[in-house]
Every structure is written in C-alpha cells, then in structure tokens.
Amino acid sequence: MASFISHTELIAEEIIPTIDFGLLSNGTPDQRSDMVQALAKACEDWGFFMVVNHGIPDQLRDEMLEAFKTLFDLSDDEKRPYVGGHVLDPIRIGTGFNSKIDIGKCWRHYAKIFVHPEFHSVPKPLNFRNISQEYSKCTRAIGLELLKAIWEGLGIDESRVKAALKLDSAFQILVANLYPPYPNSGTTFGFLPHSDHGLVTLLYQNDVDGLQIKHKDRWMYVKPAPNSILVNTGDHLEILSNGKYKSVLHRAVLNSEVARMSVVTAIGPALDAIFEPIPDLVNGDSPAVFRAMKYRDYLEQQQSNSLVEKGALNLVRL
Numbered sequence: 564m565a566s567f568i569s570h571t572e573l574i575a576e577e578i579i580p581t582i583d584f585g586l587l588s589n590g591t592p593d594q595r596s597d598m599v600q601a602l603a604k605a606c607e608d609w610g611f612f613m614v615v616n617h618g619i620p621d622q623l624r625d626e627m628l629e630a631f632k633t634l635f636d637l638s639d640d641e642k643r644p645y646v647g648g649h650v651l652d653p654i655r656i657g658t659g660f661n662s663k664i665d666i667g668k669c670w671r672h673y674a675k676i677f678v679h680p681e682f683h684s685v686p687k688p689l690n691f692r693n694i695s696q697e698y699s700k701c702t703r704a705i706g707l708e709l710l711k712a713i714w715e716g717l718g719i720d721e722s723r724v725k726a727a728l729k730l731d732s733a734f735q736i737l738v739a740n741l742y743p744p745y746p747n748s749g750t751t752f753g754f755l756p757h758s759d760h761g762l763v764t765l766l767y768q769n770d771v772d773g774l775q776i777k778h779k780d781r782w783m784y785v786k787p788a789p790n791s792i793l794v795n796t797g798d799h800l801e802i803l804s805n806g807k808y809k810s811v812l813h814r815a816v817l818n819s820e821v822a823r824m825s826v827v828t829a830i831g832p833a834l835d836a837i838f839e840p841i842p843d844l845v846n847g848d849s850p851a852v853f854r855a856m857k858y859r860d861y862l863e864q865q866q867s868n869s870l871v872e873k874g875a876l877n878l879v880r881l
C-alpha cells in the first residue's frame with residue numbers, strides 16, 4: 564500500500580471554525596442567529612468544526628474514556644461474544660475497520676455499541692451501562708440541537724425534516740477507538756481516509772492528537788481547543804442537502820510513543836427512514852444528485868466493504 568503520510572502535504576495554518584453551543588441553545592435571539600449562520604458557513608466551507616460550551620461534564624467524558632479502556636482490557640473470553648459479528652449487531656468489538664477485510668491496514672481496536680433508539684450495553688465493567696447511557700443522552704441532545712440549527716441555516720422547515728427522518732428514533736452509535744503506539748512507518752494508519760455515514764459525528768479524544776481532515780484538497784492536522792468536542796458532517800447531510808454540505812474526509816494517524824483513544828458518537832436518521840435530498844433544495848437549477856435509499860441498507864453496505872474514501876456515496880449518486 565502506498566504511503567499517504569510521506570507523500571501528502573500537511574497544512575496547519577487554517578483555523579478550524581468554532582461553534583459556541585451555549586449561544587446556540589441559550590443565547591439571545593441575535594446570538595443564536597449569528598451562531599446559526601456560523602454553523603451554516605462551517606458546514607459549507609469545512610464539514611468540520613469544534614464545539615465549545617457544549618455542557619458535557621468533564622468528569623463524564625473522562626469516565627466514558629476510562630470505561631471503554633477497561634472494556635478493551637477485558638480478557639479475550641469476556642470479549643468473545645461481541646467479536647466477529649454482523650455489521651448490524653448492536654455490540655461489536657474488533658480490530659481494523661472491518662476485522663474481516665482490513666487486516667494490517669488499520670492499527671486500531673474498536674468497540675461499537677448501538678445506543679438509540681434501543682439502548683444496548685455490556686455487562687462489564689459494571690459502571691459501563693450508567694456512564695454510557697448518560698454520555699449518549701448528553702451527546703444525542705447536542706447532536707439533535709446542532710441539526711435543528713443546521714436545518715434552520717438551510718432555510719428548511721424543521722418539523723418536516725424531523726418527521727421525514729424520524730429523528731425521534733434517530734439512530735445513534737457509540738464507538739471507541741484505541742490506537743496502540745506504532746512505529747511510524749508511513750504505511751499503516753490508525754484509521755484510513757473515510758467519511759462517516761450519519762448526519763453528524765461528535766468526537767472526543769484523550770490528550771493525544773492524530774486526527775486529520777482533508778480541507779481544500781490538502782490534509783491538515785486537527786488540534787482540538789481545550790474542552791472542545793469535534794464535530795464532522797456525515798454522508799447523510801451531503802445527501803439531504805443535495806451536495807451543498809459535503810461530508811468531510813478524515814483519517815487518524817498513529818503515535819509511535821503513546822496510545823491514542825477517541826470516543827465517537829454518530830447520529831443519523833432512523834434506520835428504517837428513507838433518505839433523499841430535501842425537496843425544498845431540489846429544483847430546475849439544482850436537480851437531485853442522489854437517489855433515495857433506506858438508511859439501514861446504506862449503513863450495511865458502507866460498513867461491510869473496504870473503505871475507499873467516500874466510495875459509499877456512489878451507492879446513491881445519480
């Protein structure tokens with residue numbers, strides 16, 4: 564496999580947009596309106612932004628990271644029931660992107676748990692259930708509030724989108740990534756370049772950087788502001804917005820000295836919702852560029868195949 568790291572130019576001079584969640588949820592009407600505009604710009608220009616004043620208690624974030632660390636440290640016997648299942652199994656533990664097809668390319672352990680509309684959890688560690696339930700609730704509320712502001716910024720009727728996507732049953736998945744230290748050979752990634760399938764993804768990491776995003780055709784490092792969470796737009800926002808907001812391509816590189824961990828939560832439509840470009844955004848000047856598909860089918864296809872950047876979107880591209 565070609566070395567991406569040594570052959571790509573990395574840029575750091577651009578400033579990643581920051582969204583003040585406090586002003587979005589509790590600001591004056593003018594402050595909220597400014598944030599809605601800032602969010603629309605961040606989605607259009609970047610597909611990626613940092614969120615500050617998000618209200619997730621520091622302790623809860625740390626407990627969530629620790630609980631996942633303990634889960635990864637369980638014996639192979641204890642983890643076996645969750646290893647090697649189907650991509651739509653509600654709890655999965657594995658390595659690489661998809662353990663069956665990506666051996667050797669991704670130096671990553673993952674745990675993936677479906678937490679909404681049905682909440683799933685593991686029996687060990689004992690505190691996992693309570694922590695993950697609370698963490699999922701908090702992050703889902705933030706994700707849904709961001710989406711509400713995103714619909715507003717696109718000038719579309721929130722209640723119609725919410726009903727079409729069945730957002731009361733929004734599909735939420737909680738994922739932890741553990742990247743053990745790895746000598747930097749330049750050929751092995753933590754996570755290969757990809758976009759996420761859902762509407763928005765929220766990410767929190769330990770204090771080891773490694774996430775990179777593709778911005779204006781160049782890879783750039785992401786250095787999160789203290790206490791921020793990172794948010795990126797997923798394929799479904801690209802589809803719904805009829806290509807106005809592109810899902811951002813991102814990847815994770817490895818650290819040769821220390822382990823990196825990220826806790827990621829992706830929020831999407833209900834699994835049985837059929838998504839397609841929002842009719843208000845399709846017209847003679849801007850014909851539909853994606854066809855309709857059921858979210859569950861998209862997810863299954865995207866997760867079952869090798870990741871080739873944003874290749875999954877071709878399933879629905881017209």
Ligand SMILES: O=C(O)CCC(=O)C(=O)O
Binds near residue numbers: 740754814815825827
């Ligand atoms: O660990 C990271 O920084 C990236 C993780 C990621 O992209 C994902 O879980 O989809």
Ligand SMILES: [Fe+2]
Binds near residue numbers: 757764813
């Ligand atoms: Fe991702």
